[in-house]
Amino acid sequence: MNKDNLQSIGDEIISEANAARWDLGSDFHDSIVETIYEEASHIAHKTVKQKDGKQVYSFDLKIDKLITSRWLGFPLMVVILALVFWITIAGANYPSSLLADLLIDTIHPILKNFANALHLPWWLDGVLIDGAYLSMAWVIAVMLPPMAIFFPLFTLLEDLGYLPRVAFNMDNLxxxxxxxxxQALTMSMGFGCNAAGVVAARVIDSPRERLIAIITNNFSLCNGRWPTQILIASIFIGGLVPASLAGLVSAASVVFVAILGIFFSLLVSWGLSRTVLRGEASSFSLELPPYRPPRIWRTLYTSLIDRTLIVLYRAIVFAIPAGILIWLVANIHIGELSIAAYFIKWSGPFAFIFGLNGVILLAYIIAIPANEIVIPTILMLTVLSANISGVGEGTGVMFEMDSIHDTAQILQAGGWTLLTGINLMLFSLLHNPCSTTIMTIYKETKSLKWTLVSTFLPIALGLIVTFFTTQLWYLFS
Amino acid sequence: MIITNYIVNADARHPAVMLVIGLLILTFLIWFFWPRNGGLEWLTKIYRHNKRIQLEDALKFIFDCEYNKVKCDINAIAGNLNIATDTAGELIGKLMELEFIHFENQFVTLTDEGRSYALRIIRIHRVWERYLADQTGVKPTDWHNVADRLEHHVSQEKIEILAASIGNPVFDPHGDPIPTKKGELPDAKGVLLNTMKEREMGKIIHLEDEPSSIFEQLNVLGLHPGMSVYITEVNDKKITFVADGEECTLTPLFAGQVKVEKDDHKTILPQKHELLSSLEIGDEAIIKGISTNCRGPQRRRLLDLGIVPGSRIKALMKSASGNPVAYNVMGTTIGIRKKEAGLIFIDRIKIKEHAHS
Structure with missing residues (x-):
């Protein structure tokens, strides 16, 4: 037999098989699969002897009934998540300041002295040490400790079996x-870090719903934004009430912003699934594993290596060029003014419509590698544009003040009001994700279109929200 | 320009005017993204109305007529494509020029070339529908429309990759056979439900997806290919039948959209089962099966979790928001949404076991 002959016989068999499949009907495949499963479960029933399972799981069931009860379920969830965030923020303070002492207050001057000794030109020393190095040092100091605390805690909750129950409770919404x-899981993960939340969306099999989870993850207020929220809330909102209530009121306002984020996350999911990503919620069947003691060492290892270090590495990759850029815009002059001052002046009227200012807009553009460096950048730019002398570390060098009071004074000298503070809090929630997250979104979706949507949709929402807040404020004041 | 100046000039602007401008822009944005009749849809509709797409749709329709042995004239084409008779005439002229159709005695028939072109488009359409039904969350009433849009923009090679990835399906989710790569298609089978007589039984093999308003109604009633039906009563106004144990009544017009393959070997009468969604917390049941309306990966996922005929299942607890409900099956706890639980048939275990629970 020659090749052609074989080919034609092959084709004949295939078309015969096709005709047979048509005759069998559409549910043939499913019924075969079902028979196999039925047979398998029959064999399992005959051969596998189970101990009295009810006793083993009755304790689990008691916990489950409590955790998923109508009245306790949600409050318990809020308390546990709040506890995780509190441990993260409080626990990160000390190691963060330790790292800052080492990298910023100790090594930075040493490098400067070293550059001096080498007689490096001032601009090279500025770009490399005040720009690239300092920005990298800052990102490590403020990002590493919270992530190294949050991710293991979160992984522990997952290991323990609590997170599937959260998804189970939140599913209806x-x-x-x-x-x-x-998406409840990826959202909670996003409270730690949006990039990690985007990666976590892999657990969702349906591509449509996975995309929704990725796009809306940015509405979870991440670790990098909590400190900004807390600082601004204590300065502007805590300042409205007597000192004894200040802490409570500013905390409440931060929680309000976080809840607003959840609301936007649901609203945007709803909007997307009715327009560009139209469709029904796909099937949801979730295994609720029995509670088990977590494997602490493994958890520590995987969450440190898989999550913390990867995210940190991506942040550093972007922090270095951004640091150079930040230094350059503050130091390159066109005529009288630096590029930064030009931009701040030029964008001022536009930013004013949204109750923001040119400094905030510029800070959000150049501090894209990490939300953590937004406040240091804002302080540096405010000092630069308002010509405040005697504070800061020099042109183009990011810094932070030791006390909230000093920070407040700088911001007020820069023309900030209560409205600016409120709008900054809103804009900090509703703006583009950081560059690490954007890159992660691109790696996960492999689509430029959806990366751009996830980047610009929050900005559009942020501008809409701040615009209406501002104009209504003007109207009623 | 006046508006721009107004906005930029900080001293002149008034918050009330700004709010109005803002609201106008917001309204425009909402309109633009509004589903079904917003600006974005409108733009895609304009884009859709190009000539090639019309030609392909016309070919598909003429093929459908031939397949169902109905004669096809210019008015039918105009009606189906929702275009004027003159435009339909132009379209037929163009198709004859391309040697895709013959036009004799006011009736249109396909040439071999036209038929194979139509079969190619139909294959793409039905493979897409199968994909949408099994792998995505696109609503049943949207399958047809989405596939209609996609079929004109996909190459033959891409569709073969897609078909292979979902196991080379031979039926679309409406029960229509999918033509093979070479354009083979089995003869039309089955009879319309409104031609069946009392005490006849069979299996639903097809639900017509056009017009979509009727398809939507049939969908709401829960009818789908694969259900077994038994006709209980027929008169001029209505047809009553039992579909998978559930009694259903349709007007002859609606029943004309349902095709049934008659089954003369008296199989066991499909009996009515309770649904898992009706099981109360703490009660136990034996699983009887999964509805044929639950397909593909969704069905396999349930089987994976142990939802197999014969297994015992127990409702454990509701989630804090009431839906989903957690069940114990084969020693594991799984959460299932109310909608999926409504696709699982059970037999309740009557005698309650008062063991320690």
Whole structure:
């Protein structure tokens, strides 16, 4: 037989098989699969002897009934998540200041002295040490400790079996928004770090719902933004009430912003699943594993290596060029003014419509590598544009003040009001994700279109929200 | 320009005017993204109305007529494509020029070339529908429309990759056979539901997806290919039948959209089962099966979790928001949404076991 002959016989067999498949009907495949499963479960029943399972799981069931109860379920969830954030923020303070002492207050001057000794030109020393090095040092000092605390804690909750219960409780809300129940998990993860939240969206199998989870993850207020929120809230909102209430009121306002984020996350999911990503919520069947003691060492290892270090590495990759850029815009002069001052002056009227100012806009553009460096950048730019002398570390060098009071004075000298503070809090929630997250979104979706949507959709929402807040404020004041 | 100046000039602007401008822009944005009749949809509709797409749609329709042995004239084409008779005439002229159709005695028939072109488009359409139904969350009433849009923009090679990735399906989710790569298609099978007589039984093999308003109604009633039906009563106004144990009544017009393959070997009468969604917390049941309306990966996922005929299942607890409900099956706890639980048939275990629970 020659090749052609074989080919034609092959084709004949295939078309014969096709005709047979048509005759068998559409549910043939499913019924075969079902028979196999049925047979397998039959064999399992005959051969596997189970101990009295009820006793083993009755304790689990008691915990489950409590955790998923109508009245306790949600409050318990809020308390546990709040506890995780509190441990993260409080626990990161000390190691962060230790790192800052080492990298910024100790090594930075040493490098400067070393550069001096080498007689490096001032601009080279500025770009490399005040720009690239300092920005990298800052990102490590403020990002590493919270992530190294948050991720292991979060992984522990996951290991313990609590997180699947959270998804189970929250599913109804997300189903109504056309999203997947597991989006509750990626959302909670996003409270730690949006980049990690985007990666976590891999647990969702349906591509449509996965995309929704990725796009809306940025509405979870991440670790990098909590300190900004807390600082601005204590300065502007805590200042409105007597000192004894200040802490409580500013904390409440930060929680309000975080809840607003959840609201936007659901609203945008709902909007997307009715327009560009139209569709029904796909099936949701979630295994609720039995509670088990977490494997602490493994958890520490995987969460440190897989999550913390990867995210940190990506942040550093962007922090170095951004640091150079920050230094350059503050130091390159066109005529009288630096590029930064030009931009701040030029964008001022535009920013004013949204109750912001040119400094905030510029800070959000150049501090894209990490939300953590937004406040240091804002302080540096405010000092630069308002010509405040005697504070700061020099042109183009980011810094932070030791006390909230000093920070407040700089901001007020820069023309900030209560409205600016409120709008900064809103804009900090609703703006583009950091460059690490944007890059992660691109790696996960492999689509430029959806990366751009996830980048610009929050900015558009942020501008809409701040615009209406500002104009209504003007109207009623 | 006046508006721009107004906005930029900080001293002149008034918050009330700014709010109005803002609201106008917001309204425009909402309109633009509004589903079904917003600006974005409108733009895509304009884009859709190009000539090639019309030609392909016309070919598809003429093929459908031939397949169902209905004669096809210019008015039918105009009606189906929702265009004027003159435009339909132009379209037919163009198709004859391309030697895709013959036009004799006011009736249109396909040439071999036209038929194979139409079969190619139909293959793409039905493979897409299958994909949308099994792998995505696109609503049943949207399958047809989405596939209609996609079929004109996909190459033959891409569709073969897609078909292979979902196991080379031979039926679309409406029960229509998918033509093979070479354009083979089995003869039309089955009879329309409104031609069946009392006490006849069979299996639903097809639900017509056009017009979509009727398809939507049939969908709401829970009808889908694969259900077994038994006709209980027929008169001029309505047809009553039992579909998978559930009694259903349709007007002859609606029943004309449902095709049934008659089954003369008296199989066991499909009996009515309770649904898992009706099981109360703490109660136990034996699983009887999964509805044929639950397909593909969704079905396999349930089987993976142990939802297999014969297994015992127990409702454990509701989630804090009431839905999903957690069940114990084969020693594990799984959460299932109310909608999926409504696709699982059970037999309740009557005698309650008062063991320690």
């Amino acid at each position: 997300f189903r109504k928004a056309g999203a997947h129940g597991k």
